[in-house]
Amino acid sequence: MSDIDIIASAPSGRLLGAADIRRIADEAGISPTKKFGQNFVIDPGTVRRIVRQADVTADTHVLEVGPGLGSLTLAILETGATMTAVEIDPPLAERLGQTVAEFMPEAAKRLTVVNRDALDVGPEQLPEFADGKPFTLVANLPYNVATPIILTLLERFNHLDSFVVMVQKEVADRLAAEPGNKIYGTPSVKLAWYGQAKRVGTIGRNVFWPAPNVDSALVRFTKSTAPRPRELRKPTFALIDMAFAARRKTLHAALKKHVDPRVFERAHIDPTRRGETLSVDDFMALAEAVEAVEATEATESVESAGTPTSPNAMEEQE
Incomplete structure (x- = not known):
């Protein structure tokens, strides 16, 4: 959709300069604060x-974080979309509805503001956003908490299917980095x-x-059509955290206090590799292998506890 198309289909009103x-x-009486990472777009x-x-249309349900x-x-509402804006700063949250009423009055009924x-x-x-229908996140995120916000919302909202966010350029590069890249890390x-x-x-x-x-950059995200098992998310993320806490070490060295050496063989992953070379599927394979090895150990322990170890033990069982 071009800017001309947006304007042609827009409700009466205009954007902020x-x-x-x-x-x-x-x-x-509002001044931008570093505490909330506020930089307002003026373009x-x-x-x-x-x-x-973000491909926002009149049929899109939008979540905006940090509307400032x-x-x-206003640019989101201009498309005819319905949206909810979550704002942490009380004065900004209180003022937002008034601004929309002033600049785009016909769109006010399609906006919900949550402080x-x-x-x-x-x-x-x-x-x-709990009705099972897909929605999208469109936001100029505060630089200091952009990654936690993205990952928290994806964890809590199963139907957050896409987003386009503006973040610090370095953060954008990390979010989109591939295995083997020097900036590939935990967020990636x-x-x-x-x-x-x-x-x-x-x-x-x-423009701020x-x-x-x-500098800032835009990141576009599309959710996988084949979600990974929810029960493996927590153990997989724990392995990711451990591996990147010592990113220059091999997996064997970084995980030795937490992972049985048999895990690497079962997952078909070389323990001399570093975490920065592993894809998310590799980490998930490690998490699955950890559970499998632990299950095997538990079974062997039960069987061992029930097996007589001496003639006296056999006599006692008889």
């Missing part, structure tokens, strides 16, 4: 670009558990107020 952002902030073209990358002063919120920390929300706090593998991520654009610093000290 730099002067609008500063005026709204001044009227509401309508940028927010329309994000919405276009409403730049991206909460995105790391604390689940289906109980956002029941509109854990996100790959749920689906595929790709960096889809770079955003300059001049205040301008950050780093």
Whole structure:
């Protein structure tokens, strides 16, 4: 969908420019804070670009995290979509509805604002996303908590099927990194558990107020159509954490206190490899092998406990 198509199908209203952002902030007594990682987008073209990358239409149900002063919120609503915005900062959450009513009044009924920390929300706090229907995340995420927010939402919401987020460029590179890449790490593998991520654009610093000290980038994610077993997520993630806590060590050295050496043979993974060379499927194979070896040990222990070990023991059983 092009910007022209969006505008043609949009409800009456307009997006925020730099002067609008500063005026709204001044009227509401709001100043961007480092605590919440706030950098407000002041360029309508940028927010329309994000919405276009996310393929948002009037039929899309959208979750936005960190709407700030409403730049991206209005661009999402401009498509005709229904959305919920989760904002941690009370003054911003209180002001958002007023901004939408001023700039796009016909869209106000399609917006729900929730004043909460995105790391604390689940289906109980956002029941509109608990009906089993797919939805998408579209957000300019705070740099300091972007990865935890993404992974937490994917864990808690089974029907979060896609997202397009703007994050710090280095974070975007890590989220989309492949095995063997020097920036491939814990976020890369854990996100790959749920689906595929790709960096889809770079955003300059001049579209923000205040301008950050780093460049930003867009990451697009699509959930896998064949989800991995939920019961293996926790043990797999534990192995990922251990392997990357000592990323320069071999798997044998990094996991020796936690993993029986037989696990590597059973998973068909060379213990002299480093964690940074393993895909998420490799880590899942290790987790499956750990469970299999532990189950074998438990069975052998029970059988050993029930087997007579001396003539006296046999006489006692008789």
